[in-house]
Amino acid sequence: MKPVREVLPALAVFAALLALWWLVVWATQSVVFPTPWQVVTGTLELAGDGSLWEHIGASLFRVGTGFTLAMLVAVPLGLWMGWVRGAYATLNPIFQMLRPISPIAWIPIAILWFGVGNVSPIFLIFISSVFPMIVQTVAGVHTIEQRYLRAAANFGVSRRTLFRQVVIPAVLPQIIVGMRIGLGVAWLVVVAAEMIALRSGLGYLIIDSRNAGNRYDLVIAGMIIIGLIGLMLDRLMRVAEGMKVVRWRYAQ
Amino acid sequence: MPSDHANGKAPRISVEGVAKSFTTGRGTLDVLADISFSVAEGETVAIVGPSGCGKSTLMSIIAGFERPDRGSVAIDGTPLRKPSSKGILISQQGSVFPWLTVRENLMFGLNGHRFEGKQDLADHYAAMVGLKGFERSYPHELSGGMLKRAELARALVVKPEILYMDEPFSALDALLSLKMRNELLRILAEERHTVLLITHDVEEAIHVADRVLVLSTRPTRIQATFDVPIPHPRRLASAAVQDLRAAILRELGVEA
Numbered sequence: 001m002k003p004v005r006e007v008l009p010a011l012a013v014f015a016a017l018l019a020l021w022w023l024v025v026w027a028t029q030s031v032v033f034p035t036p037w038q039v040v041t042g043t044l045e046l047a048g049d050g051s052l053w054e055h056i057g058a059s060l061f062r063v064g065t066g067f068t069l070a071m072l073v074a075v076p077l078g079l080w081m082g083w084v085r086g087a088y089a090t091l092n093p094i095f096q097m098l099r100p101i102s103p104i105a106w107i108p109i110a111i112l113w114f115g116v117g118n119v120s121p122i123f124l125i126f127i128s129s130v131f132p133m134i135v136q137t138v139a140g141v142h143t144i145e146q147r148y149l150r151a152a153a154n155f156g157v158s159r160r161t162l163f164r165q166v167v168i169p170a171v172l173p174q175i176i177v178g179m180r181i182g183l184g185v186a187w188l189v190v191v192a193a194e195m196i197a198l199r200s201g202l203g204y205l206i207i208d209s210r211n212a213g214n215r216y217d218l219v220i221a222g223m224i225i226i227g228l229i230g231l232m233l234d235r236l237m238r239v240a241e242g243m244k245v246v247r248w249r250y251a252q
Numbered sequence: 253m254p255s256d257h258a259n260g261k262a263p264r265i266s267v268e269g270v271a272k273s274f275t276t277g278r279g280t281l282d283v284l285a286d287i288s289f290s291v292a293e294g295e296t297v298a299i300v301g302p303s304g305c306g307k308s309t310l311m312s313i314i315a316g317f318e319r320p321d322r323g324s325v326a327i328d329g330t331p332l333r334k335p336s337s338k339g340i341l342i343s344q345q346g347s348v349f350p351w352l353t354v355r356e357n358l359m360f361g362l363n364g365h366r367f368e369g370k371q372d373l374a375d376h377y378a379a380m381v382g383l384k385g386f387e388r389s390y391p392h393e394l395s396g397g398m399l400k401r402a403e404l405a406r407a408l409v410v411k412p413e414i415l416y417m418d419e420p421f422s423a424l425d426a427l428l429s430l431k432m433r434n435e436l437l438r439i440l441a442e443e444r445h446t447v448l449l450i451t452h453d454v455e456e457a458i459h460v461a462d463r464v465l466v467l468s469t470r471p472t473r474i475q476a477t478f479d480v481p482i483p484h485p486r487r488l489a490s491a492a493v494q495d496l497r498a499a500i501l502r503e504l505g506v507e508a
Contacts, residue, residue, distance in 0.1 A: 150317055151347035154335045155361035155410060165360060169351035248350040248392050 066125025082141020136178025
């Protein structure tokens with residue numbers, strides 16, 4: 001646990017913002033913008049009828065599926081591109097061009113190809129997280145220090161041993177960094193994708209609450225839940241960074 | 253120590269007319285110009301020279317990691333094509349894999365060899381260099397001196413005929429470096445390896461080598477050869493060591 005003195009400033013700022021929010025809503029006599037307390041009761045209402053868990057589950061399912069598919073493609077592809085010069089020379093320019101295209105720009109194409117359903121957001125998540133993971137994996141292979149590759153060559157080990165005991169463990173920390181970036185982007189994108197196309201998910205919750213009777217308390221509740229889950233996903237990846245197989249990278 | 257090959261046997265290491273230059277943005281830089289020497293089986297030869305004279309490039313070529321522009325290197329009479337576990341390189345930066353434990357590092361070179369008791373062999377060498385009890389430690393948990401010991405042990409496990417040592421102890425402090433030298437001499441007395449040592453430390457060269465080659469700089473050639481006819485254990489403070497040291501330093505253009 002962090003000492004109280006370290007978390008105190010953050011808590012104080014948080015409380016001040018909350019108080020300011022309350023004060024502004026009270027002072028402007030707004031009928032649409034909710035007070036913090038209305039957000040709490042709104043959230044309890046959603047949790048009570050079970051729809052909150054459905055939205056969270058739908059969003060997490062889409063992120064989980066899209067992200068896993070992206071990982072299954074990005075890691076082997078990144079290792080191959082990093083190791084084989086020709087593969088890098090051929091594929092890297094294409095990926096560098098596709099990478100800056102916002103996943104949101106893919107939405108019309110996703111709807112055209114996959115229609116409105118679960119496949120479209122999963123596709124968008126795949127597109128958004130596959131590139132950062134490829135880039136990180138390639139960079140990981142390219143930055144393996146020559147002294148380690150030389151040592152492996154010196155002992156004359158097989159390709160299999162070279163990959164299993166040198167290349168993969170050397171790149172693993174970078175792969176995990178790529179996964180953390182990829183998961184972060186995936187979470188950003190799922191919400192955006194759900195705002196447009198679907199009947200469930202946290203993104204849908206936000207847009208639907210606005211459309212169906214200006215329930216801004218539920219809009220803000222949705223936003224806060226997205227933030228909290230995003231934070232939790234990031235924490236989860238940080239736990240992966242602390243695993244024994246990659247600890248050497250941070251211990252030096 | 254055998255320093256000639258009158259018995260007709262090919263020398264363990266034979267370097268013939270090796271030359272190497274690098275092309276940079278500003279033209280061609282000659283690093284090595286016509287280097288020839290040989291090292292007999294069981295002999296320890298040290299190469300000293302000013303920094304930047306291409307010592308490490310020379311070592312890279314002899315160990316098979318780089319190719320010379322001209323000339324050739326032969327190990328036991330066979331031309332060298334690529335690095336092999338016949339000769340293991342130990343360099344200043346070290347190359348103990350940080351993601352493997354000490355034991356896994358020591359067993360690394362045994363991969364692909366099928367025999368019982370790999371782990372026992374690894375542990376035997378860990379104990380030999382004084383790392384008993386640290387077999388399951390990761391490199392980042394070890395001190396700089398212990399890392400060097402691990403690297404030495406990893407090389408010894410595969411029973412190489414040659415140890416290529418490129419400034420092996422230069423990153424250690426003076427006391428530790430001296431300690432590691434004594435350790436190396438103890439091991440060499442037990443297991444007769446052929447050693448090629450590159451160093452900028454003249455005293456280190458005299459301490460361990462049977463023969464010291466002095467390199468000139470730009471272009472790099474072998475400028476002089478000194479035999480070290482001093483029996484082990486060598487006392488660094490003795491007149492014989494100090495006189496030789498002064499002679500070699502004079503050759504390098506330094507009065508001491």
